[in-house]
Amino acid sequence: MAADTSGPRRSRRHGARRSTAPIEVRRLGRVGYREAFDLQHRLAGERADGTLDHDVLLLLEHPAVFTAGRRTEDSDRPTGSCDVEVIDVDRGGKITWHGPGQLVAYPIVALTEPLDVVDYVRRLEEALMGVCRGFGVPTLRVEGRSGVWVDADAPDPLSPGRPQRKIAAIGIRVARGVALHGIALNCDADLRDFEAIVPCGIPDAGVTSLTIESGRAITIPDVIDAAAAAIVAALDGPQPRLGSEQ
DSSP: OEEEEEOOOOOTTSOSBSOOSOEEEEEEEEOOHHHHHHHHHHHHHHHHHTSSOSOEEEEEEOOSEEEEOTTOOGGGSOOTTOOOOEEEOSSSSOEEEEOTTEEEEEEEEEBOSSOOHHHHHHHHHHHHHHHHHHTTOOOEEETTEEEEEEOOOOOBTTBOOOOOEEEEEEEEEEETTEEEEEEEEESSOOGGGGGGSOGGGOTTOEEOOHHHHHTSOOOHHHHHHHHHHHHHHHHHSSOOOOOSBO
């Protein structure tokens, strides 16, 4: 397991974090979901207790798994002969898929008070939108829907085109002032498992990846450094602007 620290010390006038100490970034490779779940909960408990004196960003990839957030309904769950495991979890949101080719980031962060969870989520969205922009993929926020999206194709009389499609999902939990869970960005993932569920409970939208949208292979190693830097900068910087597109 590699560990390093990232990010400059900052003024308390900005940022979502309670601490001004650098975030420790851990690049873990491929980790089973239950193992990562236990790790981030242990770290979050230690952060809340004060036995861990700094924030941590876990960067990793999961074997194929569905995770069902607290708002998941029976109709959202896998259908047919899908044999991918479903794990019920304590984050917000509905069901989603994790798997090879998808970069997952779990920031374990003690948030400033008073808590502003909406601001924290917007910062994560801002970070991911910047990463996508760096790879030539324009994205947007969609009112009433979390995560990062690629807009619907322009109207074409010969083709209905693709609907709005999610390129990155966000699902968090805040307990005792500490945020855990986080984001998942599709790099070069095989997205066919999404066909077995209603992704994030949204039946009228699709899913996509950096590879699909850019037309070239973009892998986790291509993205991981940019994602780490963007997340740290977003958590330590000023509040993101409210524009929807990048």
